Amino acid sequence: MNQDDILHALIADNLVSAPxxxxxxxxxEAARLFRxxxxxxxxxxxxxxxxxxxxxxxxxxxxxxxxxxxxxxxETIRLNTALMQAAVDQADGDRAKLRALIYxxxxxxxxxxxxxxxxxVFEWRSLSPEAQEEVLALRDIYEQLWLDVLSRLYxxxxxxxxxxxxxxxxxxxxxxxVTWYRPGGEMGMSELTDxxxxxxxxxx
Amino acid sequence: MNQDDILHALIADNLVSAPxxxxxxxxxEAARLFRxxxxxxxxxxxxxxxxxxxxxxxxxxxxxxxxxxxxxxxETIRLNTALMQAAVDQADGDRAKLRALIYxxxxxxxxxxxxxxxxxVFEWRSLSPEAQEEVLALRDIYEQLWLDVLSRLYxxxxxxxxxxxxxxxxxxxxxxxVTWYRPGGEMGMSELTDxxxxxxxxxx
DNA sequence: CGATACCAAGCAAGCGCTTGGTTTGTAAAT
DNA sequence: ATTTACAAACCAAGCGCTTGCTTGGTATCG
Numbered sequence: 001m002n003q004d005d006i007l008h009a010l011i012a013d014n015l016v017s018a019p020x021x022x023x024x025x026x027x028x029e030a031a032r033l034f035r036x037x038x039x040x041x042x043x044x045x046x047x048x049x050x051x052x053x054x055x056x057x058x059x060x061x062x063x064x065x066x067x068x069x070x071x072x073x074x075e076t077i078r079l080n081t082a083l084m085q086a087a088v089d090q091a092d093g094d095r096a097k098l099r100a101l102i103y104x105x106x107x108x109x110x111x112x113x114x115x116x117x118x119x120x121v122f123e124w125r126s127l128s129p130e131a132q133e134e135v136l137a138l139r140d141i142y143e144q145l146w147l148d149v150l151s152r153l154y155x156x157x158x159x160x161x162x163x164x165x166x167x168x169x170x171x172x173x174x175x176x177x178v179t180w181y182r183p184g185g186e187m188g189m190s191e192l193t194d195x196x197x198x199x200x201x202x203x204x
Numbered sequence: 205m206n207q208d209d210i211l212h213a214l215i216a217d218n219l220v221s222a223p224x225x226x227x228x229x230x231x232x233e234a235a236r237l238f239r240x241x242x243x244x245x246x247x248x249x250x251x252x253x254x255x256x257x258x259x260x261x262x263x264x265x266x267x268x269x270x271x272x273x274x275x276x277x278x279e280t281i282r283l284n285t286a287l288m289q290a291a292v293d294q295a296d297g298d299r300a301k302l303r304a305l306i307y308x309x310x311x312x313x314x315x316x317x318x319x320x321x322x323x324x325v326f327e328w329r330s331l332s333p334e335a336q337e338e339v340l341a342l343r344d345i346y347e348q349l350w351l352d353v354l355s356r357l358y359x360x361x362x363x364x365x366x367x368x369x370x371x372x373x374x375x376x377x378x379x380x381x382v383t384w385y386r387p388g389g390e391m392g393m394s395e396l397t398d399x400x401x402x403x404x405x406x407x408x
Numbered sequence: 409c410g411a412t413a414c415c416a417a418g419c420a421a422g423c424g425c426t427t428g429g430t431t432t433g434t435a436a437a438t
Numbered sequence: 439a440t441t442t443a444c445a446a447a448c449c450a451a452g453c454g455c456t457t458g459c460t461t462g463g464t465a466t467c468g
Contacts, residue, residue, distance in 0.1 A: 037329075038244065038329050040242065040244030040245060041330075122326060122329070125241075125242050125326070126242065159403070160407065161400075161403040162399060165396075166399075168380065168381070168384050168385075169377040169399075169403055170377070171380055172378070172383075173373040173380075174376070175376055175380065176375055176379065176380070177373075177376070179376075192369075195369045195370075198364040199363070199369070199373055200403060201406075
């Protein structure tokens, strides 16, 4: 299963919108606008204009503006959970698994789903508490992947700090790359992954 | 110079507002509201109510709502730059200096100036580009403190990754603590600092 | 023919900010 | 000691605009 296969499997199960559907295109544009201007500064008129319809027509596809934000987040988490799962499964050994997770998360944050991942980090507060809870539940599976690997590395002494702390530090460190790292620049994603591994005192 | 002395020196120089002045109280409440609800969701009526005046009276103290956001950020950076400088100066040796910087930043993020630091991280985009540039210039001094220490640790081999990458990873990792770390809980700030040092493969 | 997708128009509410006038604090002049 | 002067701090009211969303109707298409 490569990345495209994973995406299409999710689309087939109706867990993620096809990028060429009306809904998919709207979510893509919404993610871009929310990242660029922030959720609150993005108006329903902006969103409608981005896909070439009238603002009122949006509400045929989504009940509220917030539902759009939520959909962006939910679909992104679903996709990334599947990608992370695959990354872990394919790697041999815990160091390699950790490296695969870091690489996969960097790719989520700085690659194709970059806009949506930014929204997930920086627009979290714009979600109502009820919606936050729902989205949080989806994250749990995903977080467990990290904790399993980090726990084993902690027991072997490869990583000296507590797994759940390391994971949270890494969440911040990797999320933040969106503010300074430029894919396609001097440093490649693989090189950046190496730098992260080295920062953790792990080499190879 | 302890923390209070540093604060009062800045107040004397008119670089930071006194916490008991009208302006200081407004900035404190603004930071809290901006963190809790976000800049856009916080109305001038909210801000005014928080300090017990009419919304129109706000504009006697600040020209625009954005000027309030900017003042929160500027004053916070000024204070924290001074605190970091003191932390570096007081520590002996580069490992100790790094630890002091990490501890000081964790304290900024999770201690007294917590609200304002959150605003600095999560409301950055709400600043106009011109204001962003001004605030960014203030950060440079502060960032140089980190780079000096990290460069020396890189040369001695204590830290295996490039200084500017490590600093940026740390910026993210430490900023993110605001989302999960609770001061006064099980883990103290000093213990958290240790965990960060261990995550970097540094002990003692 | 019925559902799906859309448009044109606009409503009610909330927004940042302005305005004109009043109170309050302070310090010099009487 | 009282008056005068004046600026800083504040209020009450509301203007003009934008916001998310609704409504009633019209294409489009299997």
